[in-house]
Amino acid sequence: MGTSLGFHIVFAVLGVGLPLLMCVAEGLALWRRDEAWMLLAKRWSKAFGILFAVGAVSGTVLSFELGLLWPRFMAFSGGIFGLPFSAEGFAFFIEAIFLGLYLYGWDRLSPVKHWLTSIPIAFSGAASSVFVVMANAWMNTPAGFQLGPDGKLAQVDPLAAALNPSTATEDPHMLVSAYVVTGFLVAAVYAAGLLRGRNDIFHRRGLASGMAMGAIAIVLAGITGDSSARFIYEAQPAKFAAMEGIYRTQRGAPITLGGIPSDAQHRVLYGIEIPQALSFLATFDPNAEVRGLDTYPPADRPNPVLVHLSFDGMVGLGTFIGLMAAAFWLLAIRRRSVPTWRLVLLGLVAAGPASVVAMEAGWFVTEFGRQPWVVYGIMRTSEAATTAPALGLTFAVFIAIYAGLAFTTARLLLMLAAHTRDAAARNAAKKVDAFRDE
Amino acid sequence: MRFEMNSAELIAGILWLALTAYAVLAGADFGGGVWDLFASGPRANEQRVAVAEAMGPVWEANHVWLIFMITGLFTAFPVTFGVLALALYVPLTIAMVGIVLRGASFAFRAHGADSVGPMSTWGVVFGVASIVTPFFLGTAAAAVASGSIHAPKGQLVSGFLDGWTTPLAIVIGLFALAICAYLAATYLMVENEHRPALLADFRRRAIAAAFVSGVLALLAVAISFFGDQRLLQTLTGRPPLFALALLNGPLALWAVWRSRPRLARVAVIGQVVLVLWAWAVGQGPYLVPPDLTITATAAPEATLTAMLVVITIGGLILIPSLWLLFRVFKARNPQART
Numbered sequence: 001m002g003t004s005l006g007f008h009i010v011f012a013v014l015g016v017g018l019p020l021l022m023c024v025a026e027g028l029a030l031w032r033r034d035e036a037w038m039l040l041a042k043r044w045s046k047a048f049g050i051l052f053a054v055g056a057v058s059g060t061v062l063s064f065e066l067g068l069l070w071p072r073f074m075a076f077s078g079g080i081f082g083l084p085f086s087a088e089g090f091a092f093f094i095e096a097i098f099l100g101l102y103l104y105g106w107d108r109l110s111p112v113k114h115w116l117t118s119i120p121i122a123f124s125g126a127a128s129s130v131f132v133v134m135a136n137a138w139m140n141t142p143a144g145f146q147l148g149p150d151g152k153l154a155q156v157d158p159l160a161a162a163l164n165p166s167t168a169t170e171d172p173h174m175l176v177s178a179y180v181v182t183g184f185l186v187a188a189v190y191a192a193g194l195l196r197g198r199n200d201i202f203h204r205r206g207l208a209s210g211m212a213m214g215a216i217a218i219v220l221a222g223i224t225g226d227s228s229a230r231f232i233y234e235a236q237p238a239k240f241a242a243m244e245g246i247y248r249t250q251r252g253a254p255i256t257l258g259g260i261p262s263d264a265q266h267r268v269l270y271g272i273e274i275p276q277a278l279s280f281l282a283t284f285d286p287n288a289e290v291r292g293l294d295t296y297p298p299a300d301r302p303n304p305v306l307v308h309l310s311f312d313g314m315v316g317l318g319t320f321i322g323l324m325a326a327a328f329w330l331l332a333i334r335r336r337s338v339p340t341w342r343l344v345l346l347g348l349v350a351a352g353p354a355s356v357v358a359m360e361a362g363w364f365v366t367e368f369g370r371q372p373w374v375v376y377g378i379m380r381t382s383e384a385a386t387t388a389p390a391l392g393l394t395f396a397v398f399i400a401i402y403a404g405l406a407f408t409t410a411r412l413l414l415m416l417a418a419h420t421r422d423a424a425a426r427n428a429a430k431k432v433d434a435f436r437d438e
Numbered sequence: 439m440r441f442e443m444n445s446a447e448l449i450a451g452i453l454w455l456a457l458t459a460y461a462v463l464a465g466a467d468f469g470g471g472v473w474d475l476f477a478s479g480p481r482a483n484e485q486r487v488a489v490a491e492a493m494g495p496v497w498e499a500n501h502v503w504l505i506f507m508i509t510g511l512f513t514a515f516p517v518t519f520g521v522l523a524l525a526l527y528v529p530l531t532i533a534m535v536g537i538v539l540r541g542a543s544f545a546f547r548a549h550g551a552d553s554v555g556p557m558s559t560w561g562v563v564f565g566v567a568s569i570v571t572p573f574f575l576g577t578a579a580a581a582v583a584s585g586s587i588h589a590p591k592g593q594l595v596s597g598f599l600d601g602w603t604t605p606l607a608i609v610i611g612l613f614a615l616a617i618c619a620y621l622a623a624t625y626l627m628v629e630n631e632h633r634p635a636l637l638a639d640f641r642r643r644a645i646a647a648a649f650v651s652g653v654l655a656l657l658a659v660a661i662s663f664f665g666d667q668r669l670l671q672t673l674t675g676r677p678p679l680f681a682l683a684l685l686n687g688p689l690a691l692w693a694v695w696r697s698r699p700r701l702a703r704v705a706v707i708g709q710v711v712l713v714l715w716a717w718a719v720g721q722g723p724y725l726v727p728p729d730l731t732i733t734a735t736a737a738p739e740a741t742l743t744a745m746l747v748v749i750t751i752g753g754l755i756l757i758p759s760l761w762l763l764f765r766v767f768k769a770r771n772p773q774a775r776t
Contacts, residue, residue: 053545067523079737082513090752096498104495158744
């Protein structure tokens, strides 16, 4: 399940972000009558055709695995948090339909109509993310139902479940993260091309487009991430303590950067401590109390090593990405053109994969931080798991398939990117270059 | 016959409609994969191109019916969903592998071919996955329809091999595969009306698929009649639909034989619809006979109401969008201009 999710999510976020880039590029192409933007949009749409297909089928496996691996969890929760999943089904329908029109409609639809089909794709992609994350938010702060005295469901309010307290912080954070990852991955592809000396209008514009989306989104990711963390301090103190490696309940708690939480010594070893910073960030009061892991019975604690390192990994990489974006745009504004310094480009090539790792680390924080619960405070993961046979074999098969698909997808996308070298494309680029660089 | 429905029955009906749409639309996409794999003769390549042209714009939308069904099932009938996922763990997992490989390989070929060149390995994967998936989905359906999944009080007690490994289930799996190929061949006849040679190719394929699926259907009826009669009882529980299917089958074959593509397409779709609805109506108040009824395994009323609201709003956006998609790509002879 985790493997499927980790695999699917990379495709899913590109399904959210890329359509927006395509939509903007094609809109610019029509508005400015500019062939180069059009070629960019076409190239992205080809890449998106592959990514969406792989994302769609891996998403199907996920929805099915929910029942397969967590039958008791689904039997309990399906009726409560199924609503966003149904809505997501429709969003996904719209995305698939208009993607079909977009990919295969280049010469069936008029240019403006064709451009219009990209708008529902971008919208429904974002809506899918919002709906699915609502369901995950519910697992963090379950709401909208009441248990009877026998422990069975007595009353359900699906709308309240969908709009549970975590939705307000988790949903925006995931949505903007999708744009972060898309932006920086796109930028990384073109930065790599520029490093290899392919300094043409496609690469410069591709890089600038990715960085425009990525830079705006990383700022928003910081803001939403901050409010998310402050919400977790209130709603899931055990997760918060694990994120920060806080064992003893204390006032004026420090932030520990890096380091390895040690259960034996009840503190984080080898980290850098910033006194009182945690209390301040969580509540704006440097002397506020932060509840420690020690106040939970051992069976109720998440794994602080995993959660703390994932959290610091996410924040650290996010900071790196943000600094790269700042450097890029400062240089771009001062030089009034896309910077092509080797060091900046190398940093941007690294920022692409870094954004993916940061996002995956973020999911580690939210998922492992919630353990041992699958529905926080209501149902334990061990109670929800399956009794199906041959799980090991199934995992092995799916991991092998995902590895094969990831490899092939990456190979095809790289070849697609390298295709710019083709004589035709390069000639077109030169022509437009000569025209644009007047 | 009652004419009132509670919301659980209404949602079950909508999910069954989604299943019907999936069978008629995505079934043909699997059939397309079959004809891709078995493309032969002097026009083998043109046949593959015709399959790719027909599937390309619509297969992902067609696939979403399955996702809609899965999410709808676990929202409205969580207990049933859990039981089905466990009882049919093996065939459904194999079908999932098939779905993943089929979709990915099709996309790799469609969007990567011009930078990588023809990808024959992925072509074979595409074809084989298109065969495996409907077969195992068919065996899973047979397990449900034959009442082999026992889950008194929502706890699965039957085994992981029950129902879908019987000779009957295997025949039904093959029948599902043959029907998919039949659907695809008649659709491809319609879409290639303006190319007489291809039209003749797909006509021959449609006739072959018609005979194979007809023989398998009769074989399934015979096995059920002389052995385990539960499946037959389900299908013939409400006679008119099944009787119509028996009449409609020869009509479809006649239309294919006389090369009437449009009539053939309607008749073959009709065949699938009739069989599925004869099954649905025949298993009466049960979602998964003999233990799980629609009403007893439904989610709380508030969930069902909310889901109906979502379906209504979603449907208002979905139906015009689908209409647009099929209007643009499947209107009368769209390929004629090439």
